[in-house]
Amino acid sequence: METVKARVQGNSVVLTVPKAFNVNTGTEYTVVRQSDGSILYQPKDGYDIWADSSLDNFDYAAELQREYLDLGYNPREVKPVGREKLND
Template structure:
């Protein structure tokens, strides 16, 4: 079965065909693999705990932070506070 990503508002949407019988309001986590594959996993409806998910045992958080800095164009920790940011009650 092939489905196609499509734009809806500011999002890219993948639909789930009705023939797969996925109940409405079923929650999933999604992981983007290095090769571009998306992997959706159904969460435990009793409460998903991201920190105990073994899919993230070897996750490269440092690489994710670097990717976010590249996306932002700067490292927020290296920017000197200005204006109201200076008055945080700790002066």
């Protein structure tokens, strides 16, 4: 088991990856913070959202409401005013 320490670099907090893990430079990862506070990095190309157990109890309805609050309106309740293409 390796131990790393979070540090500030510019406007980010950085966790280093030990060289022994043989991570190729430029490899992209998705990052998920688990309910227990742990942080899970998974290679982007191999990420399977359907197998991600951290989303098992995700409250999608609450997230939708947060997005509406952030937008300031519900897009489904707004009548198009320009040349928006309507679904037939």
